[in-house]
Structures are given as structure tokens and as C-alpha cells.
Amino acid sequence: MKSKRPVNLDLNTIHFPLPALTSITHRITGVILFIGLIFAFWALDASLSSEEGFEAVRDALAHNFFAKLVAWGLLSALAYHFVAGIKHFIMDANIGVTIEGAVKKAQITIVVSVVLIILAGVWVW
Numbered sequence: 001m002k003s004k005r006p007v008n009l010d011l012n013t014i015h016f017p018l019p020a021l022t023s024i025t026h027r028i029t030g031v032i033l034f035i036g037l038i039f040a041f042w043a044l045d046a047s048l049s050s051e052e053g054f055e056a057v058r059d060a061l062a063h064n065f066f067a068k069l070v071a072w073g074l075l076s077a078l079a080y081h082f083v084a085g086i087k088h089f090i091m092d093a094n095i096g097v098t099i100e101g102a103v104k105k106a107q108i109t110i111v112v113s114v115v116l117i118i119l120a121g122v123w124v125w
Contacts, residue, residue, distance in 0.1 A: 019103060022109050080113040
């Protein structure tokens with residue numbers, strides 16, 4: 001059976017609405033957090049293994065640009081993922097499941113996440 005529906009395979013022409021973009025970003029930050037756990041557990045293991053390991057991790061987080069960037073990236077992913085998770089939880093409770101409500105919640109998610117990401121940057125740097 002052939003479908004007569006048009007098929008658009010050019011992803012550059014597809015424009016996702018804001019709620020879809022926030023949902024996709026929520027999934028991406030989840031993957032980033034999963035991969036980032038490797039670095040977090042390594043730092044935790046090193047810092048708990050000995051006093052020298054603790055000093056090495058503390059020195060890296062205090063003076064190493066790459067370590068600060070990774071820490072800020074993980075905190076940023078955690079902040080966005082947490083806020084977007086609350087948005088999804090609210091939607092699961094059937095609160096604001098209209099199109100207008102979804103757009104408003106997506107806007108709030110972005111604003112709150114940006115504020116938290118900036119605060120995390122100030123704290124790390």
C-alpha cells in the first residue's frame with residue numbers, strides 16, 4: 001500500500017515548536033549527565049582515596065580551566081534537566097496541557113534554567 005502523504009526528509013526545513021525543543025533538550029541533558037557521571041565518580045573516587053587525591057581534585061577545580069568547564073557544564077545540564085523534569089512532571093499531572101500552557105511552561109523552563117546556569121557559572125568561576 002502506498003501512502004499519498006507527502007514525505008519531508010529535509011530536517012533543515014522542519015521547525016519545531018518551543019515545547020518540542022525544550023523536550024529534546026531535556027533528553028540531551030540527560031545523556032550529558034549520564035556521560036558526565038564518569039568524570040564525577042572519578043573525581044569523587046580520587047578525592048576520597050587519600051589526602052593527596054583530595055588536594056589534586058581541589059587544585060584541579062580551583063585552577064584548571066578544563067576542570068572548571070566540565071564542572072560548569074555538568075551543573076548546567078543538571079539545572080536544565082531538573083527544571084525541565086519538573087515541567088514534565090507538571091504536564092503528567094494534567095496541568096496546563098493546552099498548546100498555550102505548553103508554550104508558557106517551555107518559556108518559564110528556559111528562563112529559570114538560564115538563571116540557574118548563570119548562577120552555576122558564577123559559583124564555579
